[in-house]
Amino acid sequence: MNTSRRQRVCVLGSTGSIGTNTLDVLARHPEQYEVFALSAMSRVDALLAQCLQWKPRFAVMPEEAAALELRRLLREQGSRTEVLSGVQALSEVAAHPEVDAVMAAIVGAAGLAPCLAAARAGKRLMLANKEAIVVGGALFMQAVEQGGATLLPVDSEHSAIFQCLPEDRSTWAQRIDHIVLTASGGPFRQRDPATLAEVTPEQACAHPNWVMGRKISVDSATMMNKALEVIEARWLFNLKPEQIRVLIHPQSIIHSMVVCRDNSVLAQLGTPDMRVPIAYALSFPARIESGASRLDLLAGKDLCFEVADEPRFPGLYLSWQALKAEEGATAVLNAANEVAVAAFLDRHLRFDQIHALNAEVLATVHPQAGQCQSLEGLLALDAQARQAARERIEKLRA
Numbered sequence: 001m002n003t004s005r006r007q008r009v010c011v012l013g014s015t016g017s018i019g020t021n022t023l024d025v026l027a028r029h030p031e032q033y034e035v036f037a038l039s040a041m042s043r044v045d046a047l048l049a050q051c052l053q054w055k056p057r058f059a060v061m062p063e064e065a066a067a068l069e070l071r072r073l074l075r076e077q078g079s080r081t082e083v084l085s086g087v088q089a090l091s092e093v094a095a096h097p098e099v100d101a102v103m104a105a106i107v108g109a110a111g112l113a114p115c116l117a118a119a120r121a122g123k124r125l126m127l128a129n130k131e132a133i134v135v136g137g138a139l140f141m142q143a144v145e146q147g148g149a150t151l152l153p154v155d156s157e158h159s160a161i162f163q164c165l166p167e168d169r170s171t172w173a174q175r176i177d178h179i180v181l182t183a184s185g186g187p188f189r190q191r192d193p194a195t196l197a198e199v200t201p202e203q204a205c206a207h208p209n210w211v212m213g214r215k216i217s218v219d220s221a222t223m224m225n226k227a228l229e230v231i232e233a234r235w236l237f238n239l240k241p242e243q244i245r246v247l248i249h250p251q252s253i254i255h256s257m258v259v260c261r262d263n264s265v266l267a268q269l270g271t272p273d274m275r276v277p278i279a280y281a282l283s284f285p286a287r288i289e290s291g292a293s294r295l296d297l298l299a300g301k302d303l304c305f306e307v308a309d310e311p312r313f314p315g316l317y318l319s320w321q322a323l324k325a326e327e328g329a330t331a332v333l334n335a336a337n338e339v340a341v342a343a344f345l346d347r348h349l350r351f352d353q354i355h356a357l358n359a360e361v362l363a364t365v366h367p368q369a370g371q372c373q374s375l376e377g378l379l380a381l382d383a384q385a386r387q388a389a390r391e392r393i394e395k396l397r398a
């Protein structure tokens with residue numbers, strides 16, 4: 001990385017929870033970073049405000065109508081930011097020769113193509129968008145390796161594991177016995193499972209410790225978030241499925257742990273604030289001020305742990321099932337879950353039906369040989385699983 005000038009950062013999904021936290025960290029270090037490109041899906045006003053503040057070279061809105069509106073509003077304000085449209089534009093800005101670092105903060109499989117583009121172009125790729133690596137799997141990791149990219153986890157648990165490991169990745173396999181991903185248990189940890197049919201999107205999105213986008217909040221409530229994180233950890237740290245364990249820790253203070261071969265346990269702790277992993281991904285191997293408040297161990301919060309048992313959290317266990325199934329099964333599981341969560345948020349599916357739908361699609365949609373070796377193949381598999389999920393939802397609603 002060239003350190004003699006400011007680092008040019010592309011923030012994909014800049015209007016979301018991770019995107020705005022990223023801009024908050026960047027604002028603390030104007031001498032080190034500048035914003036090269038921003039992107040959003042539909043929130044024109046939010047992206048307009050960000051463009052006026054950050055003056056990026058490019059702003060991307062995949063849909064033409066939203067891009068036109070943003071272009072018009074920016075012109076009115078005399079802004080020189082160029083507005084691009086079309087999904088391909090996300091990959092173009094992510095791989096732009098003048099970009100140093102890409103924050104992948106789009107939600108869902110829609111973020112896979114720009115992640116691959118950034119990886120192939122050898123960028124510092126800061127990965128919040130866990131669905132991209134869950135879908136991309138081996139193809140994603142090949143792109144990182146072949147492009148010479150620096151892949152840095154932003155998901156809090158994976159950042160914690162990363163912070164517990166030495167910089168030299170070649171030592172990881174020898175040193176790790178297994179890892180423990182901590183899970184808060186979400187808003188329904190203590191709720192009678194028999195009443196889950198009644199929960200509303202508002203209740204499911206009320207996470208006890210983190211303020212996040214709606215999709216990941218629902219995933220935390222079903223524990224599909226942890227299921228996606230198990231798959232994410234498999235790829236980020238090159239682990240076997242049985243080397244990844246999950247433990248409920250309701251306070252979200254220990255962000256995850258590495259259990260070494262000698263049974264030494266390394267953990268990373270901190271207040272639940274995504275600006276810490278974001279700042280570390282931006283500055284690694286150095287550390288910069290993040291804006292997060294410091295953990296006060298005398299503040300009276302006990303650190304508690306519970307088993308994540310299968311009857312209460314069946315969604316979690318689909319991760320190991322998918323990892324042990326044929327290549328591409330994790331992409332099928334992710335697609336089913338994206339459709340199920342969207343249907344739940346639209347009140348077309350009950351909360352307690354999300355798991356059954358995911359399990360059913362995972363059991364019935366199978367990749368074709370070689371389908372996971374290209375982006376096009378993976379996107380076709382993703383589309384097939386989405387279609388199967390939608391058809392099942394239609395049947396349930398009939």
Ligand SMILES: NC(=O)C1=CN([C@@H]2O[C@H](COP(=O)(O)OP(=O)(O)OC[C@H]3O[C@@H](n4cnc5c(N)ncnc54)[C@H](OP(=O)(O)O)[C@@H]3O)[C@@H](O)[C@H]2O)C=CC1
Pocket residue numbers: 012013014015016017018019039040041042043044062104105106107108110111128129130131154155156210211212213214215216274
């Ligand atoms: N929030 C958190 O604390 C954490 C999030 N993550 C992961 O980070 C990612 C982002 O999460 P979060 O910030 O909470 O999500 P948000 O929903 O808050 O933000 C998503 C961002 O992506 C944009 N977007 C949505 N759909 C598309 C699409 N199809 N194509 C392009 N852009 C799109 C949104 O634009 P618009 O605003 O216009 O809708 C927004 O900028 C997820 O993968 C999540 O799992 C991981 C760990 C923690």
Ligand SMILES: CC(=O)[C@@H](O)[C@H](O)COP(=O)(O)O
Pocket residue numbers: 155156157182183184185186210219220221225226274
């Ligand atoms: C902040 C973050 O990384 C989220 O993925 C968080 O971990 C969600 O909390 P759960 O442990 O409830 O899934």
Ligand SMILES: [Mn+2]
Pocket residue numbers: 155156157229
């Ligand atoms: Mn997480």
